[in-house]
Amino acid sequence: AQKITQTQPGMFVQEKEAVTLDCTYDTSDPSYGLFWYKQPSSGEMIFLIYQGSYDQQNATEGRYSLNFQKARKSANLVISASQLGDSAMYFCAMTGRLAFGKGNQVVVIP
Amino acid sequence: DGGITQSPKYLFRKEGQNVTLSCEQNLNHDAMYWYRQDPGQGLRLIYYSQIVNDFQKGDIAEGYSVSREKKESFPLTVTSAQKNPTAFYLCASSIPHDKVEPQPQHFGDGTRLSIL
Numbered sequence: 001a002q003k004i005t006q007t008q009p010g011m012f013v014q015e016k017e018a019v020t021l022d023c024t025y026d027t028s029d030p031s032y033g034l035f036w037y038k039q040p041s042s043g044e045m046i047f048l049i050y051q052g053s054y055d056q057q058n059a060t061e062g063r064y065s066l067n068f069q070k071a072r073k074s075a076n077l078v079i080s081a082s083q084l085g086d087s088a089m090y091f092c093a094m095t096g097r098l099a100f101g102k103g104n105q106v107v108v109i110p
Numbered sequence: 111d112g113g114i115t116q117s118p119k120y121l122f123r124k125e126g127q128n129v130t131l132s133c134e135q136n137l138n139h140d141a142m143y144w145y146r147q148d149p150g151q152g153l154r155l156i157y158y159s160q161i162v163n164d165f166q167k168g169d170i171a172e173g174y175s176v177s178r179e180k181k182e183s184f185p186l187t188v189t190s191a192q193k194n195p196t197a198f199y200l201c202a203s204s205i206p207h208d209k210v211e212p213q214p215q216h217f218g219d220g221t222r223l224s225i226l
Contacts, residue, residue, distance in 0.1 A: 045217035
């Protein structure tokens with residue numbers, strides 16, 4: 001069975017600062033992938049970044065980067081230079097049946 | 111433009127009534143999924159389908175039914191057996207995991223279902 005854990009409380013972040021969102025996972029699959037999605041208050045799910053379990057380098061996509069530590073089973077999302085539009089819920093998810101975590105709430109303040 | 115269309119955006123259900131949520135995609139994806147999201151919670155998988163005419167139960171399938179008669183369409187029926195249907199429902203599609211490198215799911219904009 002797959003499980004994703006996101007346990008951080010809601011976070012306030014100063015504009016232009018970096019923020020790290022934690023995600024730990026559990027799976028018995030030898031090969032898997034991890035996704036991060038953003039969900040603004042309007043409800044749509046926006047794909048941000050993907051990390052494959054066999055990728056040698058951490059994934060980066062613009063201001064988003066993934067701190068992937070396979071031995072610790074963690075895949076933390078780093079958002080650099082936060083913008084007001086980054087205020088949203090952020091979900092970590094895993095390939096397969098695409099298990100989702102409960103999300104991290106981020107509010108960016110000016 | 112390719113994408114996923116969910117309708118309606120808002121839906122109200124009376125007690126004892128079945129309602130059907132529509133999900134259509136023109137991305138030529140084989141796999142489609144239905145999720146339920148409750149306030150402040152993550153997404154829970156209701157049903158998924160990897161190919162036409164085949165579907166599997168997810169984690170919370172009780173009180174729901176689906177069909178997959180066409181590749182483009184994966185409607186979800188919320189039956190009267192679902193006693194607490196008020197939630198946000200999201201439909202998604204993707205290329206199946208076992209065919210290519212894992213691909214992100216594409217999501218529709220969701221349907222908000224409420225009880226009258």
